[in-house]
Amino acid sequence: MKKRIIALLVTGCMLLASLSGCSSKTTETDQSEPEQSGSTETSAPAVTEAASGYDFSDRDFxxxxxxxxxxxxxxxxxxxxxxxxxxxxxxxxxxxxxxxxxxxxxxxxxxxxxxxxxxxxxxxxxxxxxxxxxxxxxxxxxxxxxxxxxxxxxxxxxxxxxxxxxxxxxxxxxxxxKDKAYNLSFTMRKDVLDELGVSVDSLTSFDDLHDLLEKVKEAHPEMYPVISNYGGTFSYLPVDSLGGGDAVLLDPYNSDSLKVENFIASDYFKNLCETMYSWAKEGLIMPDASTNSEGYSSLIGSGKGFGYFIHTKQKDSGYNSGATSENGTDMESWIYKEAISVTNAVAxxxxxxxxxxxxxxxxxxxxxxxxxxxxxxxxxxxxxxxxxxxxxxxxxxxxxxxxxxxxxxxxxxxxxxxxxxxxxxYIWNGNSATAWKDLNSFNASAKQSPAKGFTFDNSSVINEATACNNVDSKYYNALLGGQLDPEVAIPKYLQELKDNGIDTIIAEKQKQLDAWAESNK
Amino acid sequence: MVRKLKKKYYRYLPLYIMMIPGLTYLIINNYIPMAGIIIAFKQINYRLGILKSPFIGLKNFKFLFQSSDAFVITRNTISYNLVFLILTPAVAIMVAILLNEIKNKRAKKTYQTIILMPYLISIIVVSYLVYALLASDTGYINNSILEALGKEGISWYSNAKYWPFIIVIVALWKGFGYQTIIYFATIVGIDSTYYEAAAIDGATRGQRILHVTLPALKSTIITLTLLGIGRIFYSDFGLFYQVPLNSGPLMDVTNTIDTYVYRGLLQSNNIGMASAAGVYQSLVGFALVLTANLVVSKISKDDALF
Structure with a gap:
C-alpha cells in the first residue's frame, strides 16, 4: 500500500512538474532590428544648455x-x-x-x-x-x-x-x-555591382532588378542572389500596418483614406508573391528562404549572398556606411519605395x-x-x-x-x-558634418501616413489576433520567400484568416482608427 | 496496537528521514507553484500584482478552442504521442533484448553508450543534423542519394507529406535509447533460474524471450506507458518547432498545442493565456492517467500505479 501511495505522489509530481514549466513559453525571439543600425551615427555639435537640475538631495542615495x-x-x-x-x-x-x-x-x-x-x-x-x-x-x-x-x-x-x-x-x-521614417530598399554588394558594371542608379523597377540578379547568378553561382533575414525576405512592405498584423492601410503614400483593409487580399501582395515565386523557380532566391535561421550579415559576410530587401534611412549620411560596417564589405542600396513615416517608425x-x-x-x-x-x-x-x-x-x-x-x-x-x-x-568620423541637419530634413520631407500617431490596442480581439498570428506564421514568410504557389496558397491563406476572425480584427481596428481620427480633427 | 504501530514507524524512521530532502524539493518545486494556476483565470496586471488582478473566468481558455486550427493541433498532438507510445517501447524492448544476448562485456558497454547518445544531444543540434540531411541545395539526401539515382531533389521543408515520417523517425532515434536502458536494467534483474528452468524444459531462445522475458517486463511497460499517457497532451517543443525549422508549409502536420501557443502568444506576451494552455494540458493528462490506471487495475491489479 505504501508503495502505491508513493507512486501516486510521484505521478502527481511529474504532472505538476510539467505544469509549472508551462507559463514561461511566451518568450520572444529576436526580430529584425527596427533600424538599419549605422555604427557611424552622427550629430551636430552640442549647443543646448544642460538640463535644469531637479533636487533630490532630500531623498536617500x-x-x-x-x-x-x-x-x-x-x-x-x-x-x-x-x-x-x-x-x-x-x-x-x-x-x-x-x-x-x-x-x-x-x-x-x-x-x-x-x-x-x-x-x-x-x-x-x-x-x-x-x-x-x-x-x-x-x-x-x-x-x-x-x-x-x-x-x-x-x-x-x-x-x-x-x-x-x-x-x-x-x-x-x-x-x-532618431530617423523617424524609412525607405524600402534592396541592399547589395558593391564589389559585385562594380564587377558587372551595373550602377544602382540604373535600376528603376523590379524587372531591372531581376535582370541584374540573373547576371549575378551567372557570374557568381556560389552566391544566392536574394537572401532572407532569419526567414523573412522583406522587413517592411509599403503599407501602414497600423501596429502590426494583416489589417492595414493599403496606400498610405498617395491616399488620405483611413479604410482598414486585409493586406493579404490586396493585388500588391498577390503580385509580389507571384514575382517572388517565379524568382525562386529561376533560382534567384535562396532555397528554403523562410526557414533560414541566419541573419543577412552572416550570409553576406561569408560570401553566400548578394543582396537582401531591407528598410533603410536617409541616403546621404550613415546610410551605405551602416550597411557596410554591418556586413564587413562595401554595400549599396537601391531604394524602390521612397521614405514614409508611420507610427511604428517613431515608436x-x-x-x-x-x-x-x-x-x-x-x-x-x-x-x-x-x-x-x-x-x-x-x-x-x-x-x-x-x-x-x-x-x-x-x-x-x-x-x-x-x-x-x-x-x-x-x-x-x-x-x-x-x-x-x-x-x-558628437558625429562619428566619416559622416558629413551636417549629418544631423540632413537627418532632420529627411524626417521632415518623408511622406506621412494619414494614420501616423494612431496606436492599436488589440486586447479586445486577443483571441482572433492569436489565431491569425498562427495563420500568418504558416503562410506569410513562405509566400514571400517564393516557396508556395500563390495561385493555390493565397486563397487558402485568406480562407483560414477568415475562419479565424480577421474580419473582426479589421472591424475593431477601423473602429479605433475612426475614433482616433475623430478626436484628432 | 499502539506499540506495534510505534515499533513499525521506528523501524522505518531512517527511510522517512531519507525522504525529507526529496519531498522538500518536490513541495517547493512542484506543489507551491501550483498556486500559480490562478494566473490562468486572471487578466494579469503587474501593477496590481497577481492576487489583485481582475478575475476573467474562462476567457483565457477561449483561444485554444476558437481557432479553426483547434482540431488540427489536438489531432497532431495526440496522434504523434500515440505513435510514440507504441513504437518507442517496441523498439526499446527489442534492442534491450538484443543487448542482453550479447556476451562480450566491452561490446555491450560500447553499444549501450552509443544507443544513449542521441538522447543526450540537444534538440537544436538534432535540428541541424536533420537540416544537413534535408537541405534543398546542400543536403546529403538531395545531393548524394537522389542525385546519384538520377532523381530530382525534393524540397523537404516545403512538402508536408514527408514530415509525419521524419518526425517519428527523429523522435524514435532520439528517444529510444533512454527507454532501452530502463528495459535493459529490468531484464538484467530477471532471475536467471527462470531461464535455466525453461532451457531444461526444452524452450528455444525465442520461446524463452516470449515466455520469460516479456512477461517479466510487463509492469515496467505498464508504468512507462501510464506515465506517457499523462503527457499525451504535451509535445516536445524542440521536436516540433526546431526540427522542422519553424517552416510554414509544414504546419498542418507539425503544429501541436505547444507550438500553437508559442506562435500565437509570441507577440502578445500574455502569460494568462499561456498558463491557461498549461492548465488545460495538465488537467486532460491527469484525467487520462486516472482513467488508464483504472482500466489497468481492473485487468491486472498488481500492475496499476495506485
Missing part, C-alpha cells in the same frame, strides 16, 4: 539601473556607468548602472526582468513594444512624471511624436530622437517600468539623457580618451583614440539610434 541593447562588454559598460555616476551623483543624488544585453536575447531578458519584479529603472521596450507592456501594467504612464521631472523633454519632443507614443491617451514612453521609446525604485528620479535621469550633451555622449560613445577622441572640435567630429579599433574598443557606438537622443551627441 540610490542606484538607478538602466538596460540597453547592444554588444558592449560588461567591463566597458561599468567604466561608462562610473563616469556617468559622477555626473548623476551631483545632479540626482544617485549612481547609474548600465547593463547591456545583446540583440538576440534582449526581449527575453527584459521579459524575465519585468516579470520577476527585479529592480529596473529605465529601458527601451524595443521589440516587445510599449503597447503590450502598458496593457500588462509593466510600465508607468509618464504624463505626470514628464510634467514634473521632464519639462525639457516634454518641450523638446514634437506634439506629433508624442501622439505616436500614446497608448489609450496616455504617454508611456519618450520617443528616441521606439524609453520607458520607466513599474519595478523602478524611484520613478521620479528615473524620469529625471531620462530627462538628462535626452537634453544633456555630456550625458548623451557618454551613453552613446563612452568615455572620452578611452572609447573615442575629438578630432575636429568645431564640428564635433570624433573617432577612435590611437591604437583602438572597432574590435578592441569594447563599447559599441553602433546603437546610437537606440539611445534617447543621438542628435545632441
Amino acid at each position: 540610490t542606484t538607478l539601473k538602466v538596460l540597453m541593447f547592444g554588444d558592449s562588454t560588461s567591463d566597458q559598460a561599468k567604466a561608462v556607468s562610473e563616469a556617468l555616476s559622477k555626473i548623476t551623483k551631483e545632479k540626482l543624488n544617485c549612481d547609474v548602472d548600465i547593463t547591456f544585453v545583446g540583440f538576440g536575447s534582449y526581449a527575453t531578458q527584459l521579459n524575465l526582468m519585468l516579470s520577476s519584479g527585479e529592480q529596473l529603472d529605465l529601458f527601451s521596450p524595443f521589440t516587445l513594444g510599449a503597447g503590450t507592456l502598458a496593457n500588462a501594467g509593466q510600465i508607468l504612464p509618464m504624463d505626470d512624471l514628464l510634467a514634473t521631472y521632464g519639462k525639457d523633454t516634454l518641450n523638446a519632443v514634437s506634439q506629433e511624436d508624442w501622439q505616436c507614443a500614446k497608448i489609450n491617451g496616455q504617454i508611456f514612453g519618450v520617443p528616441c530622437n 521606439l521609446v524609453w520607458s520607466v517600468p513599474t519595478t523602478s525604485v524611484d520613478p521620479d528620479r528615473a524620469m529625471a535621469l531620462l530627462d538628462l539623457m535626452y537634453n544633456d550633451p555630456e550625458v548623451s555622449n557618454l551613453c552613446i560613445y563612452g568615455v572620452e580618451g578611452v572609447h573615442y577622441q575629438v578630432i575636429d572640435k568645431d564640428n564635433g567630429i570624433i573617432d577612435y583614440p590611437e591604437g583602438v579599433t572597432a574590435s578592441t574598443v569594447g563599447y559599441t557606438s553602433s546603437v546610437a539610434w537606440g539611445w534617447p537622443n543621438e542628435q545632441i551627441a
Whole structure:
C-alpha cells in the first residue's frame, strides 16, 4: 500500500512538474532590428544648455539601473556607468548602472526582468513594444512624471511624436530622437555591382532588378542572389500596418483614406508573391528562404549572398556606411519605395517600468539623457580618451583614440539610434558634418501616413489576433520567400484568416482608427 | 496496537528521514507553484500584482478552442504521442533484448553508450543534423542519394507529406535509447533460474524471450506507458518547432498545442493565456492517467500505479 501511495505522489509530481514549466513559453525571439543600425551615427555639435537640475538631495542615495541593447562588454559598460555616476551623483543624488544585453536575447531578458519584479529603472521596450507592456501594467504612464521631472523633454519632443507614443491617451514612453521614417530598399554588394558594371542608379523597377540578379547568378553561382533575414525576405512592405498584423492601410503614400483593409487580399501582395515565386523557380532566391535561421550579415559576410530587401534611412549620411560596417564589405542600396513615416517608425521609446525604485528620479535621469550633451555622449560613445577622441572640435567630429579599433574598443557606438537622443551627441568620423541637419530634413520631407500617431490596442480581439498570428506564421514568410504557389496558397491563406476572425480584427481596428481620427480633427 | 504501530514507524524512521530532502524539493518545486494556476483565470496586471488582478473566468481558455486550427493541433498532438507510445517501447524492448544476448562485456558497454547518445544531444543540434540531411541545395539526401539515382531533389521543408515520417523517425532515434536502458536494467534483474528452468524444459531462445522475458517486463511497460499517457497532451517543443525549422508549409502536420501557443502568444506576451494552455494540458493528462490506471487495475491489479 505504501508503495502505491508513493507512486501516486510521484505521478502527481511529474504532472505538476510539467505544469509549472508551462507559463514561461511566451518568450520572444529576436526580430529584425527596427533600424538599419549605422555604427557611424552622427550629430551636430552640442549647443543646448544642460538640463535644469531637479533636487533630490532630500531623498536617500540610490542606484538607478538602466538596460540597453547592444554588444558592449560588461567591463566597458561599468567604466561608462562610473563616469556617468559622477555626473548623476551631483545632479540626482544617485549612481547609474548600465547593463547591456545583446540583440538576440534582449526581449527575453527584459521579459524575465519585468516579470520577476527585479529592480529596473529605465529601458527601451524595443521589440516587445510599449503597447503590450502598458496593457500588462509593466510600465508607468509618464504624463505626470514628464510634467514634473521632464519639462525639457516634454518641450523638446514634437506634439506629433508624442501622439505616436500614446497608448489609450496616455504617454508611456519618450520617443528616441532618431530617423523617424524609412525607405524600402534592396541592399547589395558593391564589389559585385562594380564587377558587372551595373550602377544602382540604373535600376528603376523590379524587372531591372531581376535582370541584374540573373547576371549575378551567372557570374557568381556560389552566391544566392536574394537572401532572407532569419526567414523573412522583406522587413517592411509599403503599407501602414497600423501596429502590426494583416489589417492595414493599403496606400498610405498617395491616399488620405483611413479604410482598414486585409493586406493579404490586396493585388500588391498577390503580385509580389507571384514575382517572388517565379524568382525562386529561376533560382534567384535562396532555397528554403523562410526557414533560414541566419541573419543577412552572416550570409553576406561569408560570401553566400548578394543582396537582401531591407528598410533603410536617409541616403546621404550613415546610410551605405551602416550597411557596410554591418556586413564587413562595401554595400549599396537601391531604394524602390521612397521614405514614409508611420507610427511604428517613431515608436521606439524609453520607458520607466513599474519595478523602478524611484520613478521620479528615473524620469529625471531620462530627462538628462535626452537634453544633456555630456550625458548623451557618454551613453552613446563612452568615455572620452578611452572609447573615442575629438578630432575636429568645431564640428564635433570624433573617432577612435590611437591604437583602438572597432574590435578592441569594447563599447559599441553602433546603437546610437537606440539611445534617447543621438542628435545632441558628437558625429562619428566619416559622416558629413551636417549629418544631423540632413537627418532632420529627411524626417521632415518623408511622406506621412494619414494614420501616423494612431496606436492599436488589440486586447479586445486577443483571441482572433492569436489565431491569425498562427495563420500568418504558416503562410506569410513562405509566400514571400517564393516557396508556395500563390495561385493555390493565397486563397487558402485568406480562407483560414477568415475562419479565424480577421474580419473582426479589421472591424475593431477601423473602429479605433475612426475614433482616433475623430478626436484628432 | 499502539506499540506495534510505534515499533513499525521506528523501524522505518531512517527511510522517512531519507525522504525529507526529496519531498522538500518536490513541495517547493512542484506543489507551491501550483498556486500559480490562478494566473490562468486572471487578466494579469503587474501593477496590481497577481492576487489583485481582475478575475476573467474562462476567457483565457477561449483561444485554444476558437481557432479553426483547434482540431488540427489536438489531432497532431495526440496522434504523434500515440505513435510514440507504441513504437518507442517496441523498439526499446527489442534492442534491450538484443543487448542482453550479447556476451562480450566491452561490446555491450560500447553499444549501450552509443544507443544513449542521441538522447543526450540537444534538440537544436538534432535540428541541424536533420537540416544537413534535408537541405534543398546542400543536403546529403538531395545531393548524394537522389542525385546519384538520377532523381530530382525534393524540397523537404516545403512538402508536408514527408514530415509525419521524419518526425517519428527523429523522435524514435532520439528517444529510444533512454527507454532501452530502463528495459535493459529490468531484464538484467530477471532471475536467471527462470531461464535455466525453461532451457531444461526444452524452450528455444525465442520461446524463452516470449515466455520469460516479456512477461517479466510487463509492469515496467505498464508504468512507462501510464506515465506517457499523462503527457499525451504535451509535445516536445524542440521536436516540433526546431526540427522542422519553424517552416510554414509544414504546419498542418507539425503544429501541436505547444507550438500553437508559442506562435500565437509570441507577440502578445500574455502569460494568462499561456498558463491557461498549461492548465488545460495538465488537467486532460491527469484525467487520462486516472482513467488508464483504472482500466489497468481492473485487468491486472498488481500492475496499476495506485
